[in-house]
Amino acid sequence: MTERLPLMAGNWKMNLNHLEAIQHTQKLAFALADKDYEAVEVAVMVPFTDLRSVQTLVDGDKLKIKYGSQDVSQHDSGAYTGEISGPMLSKLKCAYAVIGHSERRQYHGENEEIVNAKVKAAYRNGITPILCIGEPLEIRKAGTHVAYTLAQLDGALADVPASDAESIVVAYEPVWAIGTGEVATPEDAQEVCGAIRGRLAELYDAELAEKVRVLYGGSVKSSSAAGLMAKPDVDGALIGGASLDADEFVKIVRYREQAVG
Ligand SMILES: O=C[C@H](O)COP(=O)(O)O
Numbered sequence: 001m002t003e004r005l006p007l008m009a010g011n012w013k014m015n016l017n018h019l020e021a022i023q024h025t026q027k028l029a030f031a032l033a034d035k036d037y038e039a040v041e042v043a044v045m046v047p048f049t050d051l052r053s054v055q056t057l058v059d060g061d062k063l064k065i066k067y068g069s070q071d072v073s074q075h076d077s078g079a080y081t082g083e084i085s086g087p088m089l090s091k092l093k094c095a096y097a098v099i100g101h102s103e104r105r106q107y108h109g110e111n112e113e114i115v116n117a118k119v120k121a122a123y124r125n126g127i128t129p130i131l132c133i134g135e136p137l138e139i140r141k142a143g144t145h146v147a148y149t150l151a152q153l154d155g156a157l158a159d160v161p162a163s164d165a166e167s168i169v170v171a172y173e174p175v176w177a178i179g180t181g182e183v184a185t186p187e188d189a190q191e192v193c194g195a196i197r198g199r200l201a202e203l204y205d206a207e208l209a210e211k212v213r214v215l216y217g218g219s220v221k222s223s224s225a226a227g228l229m230a231k232p233d234v235d236g237a238l239i240g241g242a243s244l245d246a247d248e249f250v251k252i253v254r255y256r257e258q259a260v261g
Contacts, residue, residue: 010243068096112155177218
């Protein structure tokens with residue numbers, strides 16, 4: 001079985017201006033030790049306006065923390081006012097781009113076709129997508145959450161070759177758990193993360209599916225991280241609110257030191 005290095009990715013959402021971003025990243029860099037990075041990959045997904053500041057810090061101080069954007073345009077250049085392209089992000093050495101976050105789907109009308117085009121734009125520019133999928137509350141209540149989430153996965157990966165898909169990060173983020181304080185149980189997370197891995201094996205092959213990291217996101221805190229991470233198909237977390245508190249984020253990175261609760 002492939003060893004998957006867990007990924008703890010903070011999604012700052014629309015928080016922290018570039019000065020605050022510098023302060024926050026320095027705090028993380030100061031708190032995290034080499035041994036933390038050996039056990040876990042640590043990343044921050046920051047607002048576009050913070051990227052240059054974070055890049056300068058990471059490059060200048062040779063920090064091991066990775067960074068990326070929260071979106072990417074499906075187009076590489078042109079008359080798309082307000083958009084930020086893959087080549088721009090790759091010039092800033094972004095390792096990752098969050099794609100298809102439920103807030104983008106809800107507030108910016110991103111559908112499967114757009115998400116699929118954005119996944120391809122990221123790969124075209126050497127950026128690894130953190131693809132977000134997950135069901136809203138009414139779908140969970142109807143009991144069709146696995147099928148719903150897998151359909152989102154199918155749509156996002158349409159015509160994406162295995163040579164690209166093998167590096168994708170998939171984040172299962174049930175919408176009802178995002179920013180609500182209502183974290184999914186480890187069993188809920190495992191059910192869908194396991195199904196995602198199963199579908200990757202069907203779409204590609206078992207070897208690829210074993211390599212891909214599947215994260216859970218939705219109200220993750222240091223008190224819930226260890227329990228989620230104990231599940232075999234949960235390979236990390238996409239952390240919103242708790243990633244804005246450096247001490248709490250570091251505790252999540254060090255989930256192995258926390259009780260399984
Ligand atoms: O991308 C992160 C998720 O939307 C989770 O956010 P949250 O941890 O604030 O619930």
